[in-house]
Amino acid sequence: MVKGKKGGPKSKKITLKMARNALRMTPEGKRRLDLSNMGIDSFPKCLLKLTDVEELDLSRNQLKKIPEFIGQLTGVRWLDLHSNYIEQLPRSIGQLDALCHLNLCNNSLGSAGLPADIGNLTSLQTLNLGMNRLTTLPQTMATLTNLRELGLFDNLLTAIPECIRVLPNLRKINTTRNPIAYTQGDTKDAKASEGIYLIREVDLCKLCLEKCKEERQRLKRKRLSDQSQRRSNFSGLITPNSVAQKKANANLIQLNSSV
Template identity: 30%
Template structure:
């Protein structure tokens, strides 16, 4: 049996000699079986395109441990005694990996080499294509390991589809795909076969008519790059739905329900340009590993206040929209580049700073004392918890989703101050695309306490 996965070979003796290995996983083939038909020894053969001969590891009496806690995610580790190597398996198909590990376990227990057929097991000999003289003979489950160079060379890793005739509707998508592009087909819904590609790293669905994605997409463990430009994600979600806010919120949450699961920690690139998006969902801010976010050429007027909590974000592009102001939480970020050009409402002259509460009230009176419920909600959000309606009552879920984020990065609800200030975009990014003649862009800052108010007092007063 053979499986294809990423394998990192770790030598356990190197740390004791103050040395480090490459620590790099390589696309490989792992086979388990005999080296020839006459041999009784069973080996695991590790082969790559660079090492076609492969390295063999004896199985019987030579395995110190097998770590399978994350086998459902396509990960496992096999530890050998001699040589003192650990084979760290990643990005394997979970089903194939579990079959491989089951065969390895049976081999270690002496069950996989020979299996005796009995009459009860064989039943009718003719139906089993077995001769009478073969009853009771042993049947080998472990075959001879053949070279895997051709197997590796024939792996389908990339697929590009630009015509309906190229769509694999009969055979389906190869399970080994790492990059998939389906463009210019005017698709209105995504084939759920795509959500069953465990090795997929890049998905390009540019130039279709998609308005949502299946929730199962969030289960892809290795998806890094998602390109959704020139689609219809800004299409109104209230078509055929009653106008009650609760119903609209539920429909909106369902529309962006694919943002979750494994994508929260794996996705690094997201392109939603040219989608006529008017409202950016707050759930987008949960993509904590995102490095590059493109929202160009939409109809966005307000960005989520939690955008500044995406601490790994390096490139932000929101050009050619209708932005009124930037979220104050962006002060927490250190971007490599930001593009906020061609946002006419934000380029108008405005008197700043501007307090957005009645002048007759003092800041402490507006803030008041947060309730115990709000203190608890702030703690839940700051801990990164996202309970659903199956965990807590739905009104609490709605309340938690209404959190605004202070310039300090903390969440706030009813107890807050709002103020428009001027923020130099060069203070948060090395490279800035902005109409310099219009001054600094206005920034809406939420303030969760008097301490945060003091930090921007010079800008406010």
């Protein structure tokens, strides 16, 4: 899996002072801590002392493990861990009951690394699990009733998981580039999975962004081709309809004459 960090910065230890200096206020008034693309290979424990952080970005680093103490960051509402090397999430991830947005795209998560406790994130609205190694999802995800957007692209799913079919507020789902064998009844699922990416372009590494743009252009060309084909299919309807109208008029004249 391409991570795009070869030749990047060496591993760096984050101190509390560095973390405090990196704190910023977003236009929406949220306290955001951006530690992305810094070569971090271990989750900074000093973050436990920053209890007012609402948005945490640790994307594009070298994280392989998420510690159990992440469950103590209960104020975090937006967590970005994309483009790391994470193979497993701790059960304590389910303690982040304020979490609304979670990005785990482009990691090394297998189905065994996704704990059932993820179903406890009942405030979750967007979840990006794209570009991992998932073959199934925990059945507990059926409890994510506030989930609106779900990214599952570039995984190893062979079917649409039943647990997400029952989610009442799910509006967008991306399952492209999975080995899913759609049956006739799954056409709605197939259509819904086209071209929806659940992370902002500014949060993507260069290689991921290029891949997404290529896919977007492919889908655009496909839509234009489909539209052109539909126009071609209907372009000849004028003549048959005109002929049919003439025949109907002729039959009417003949009927009047016989009367």
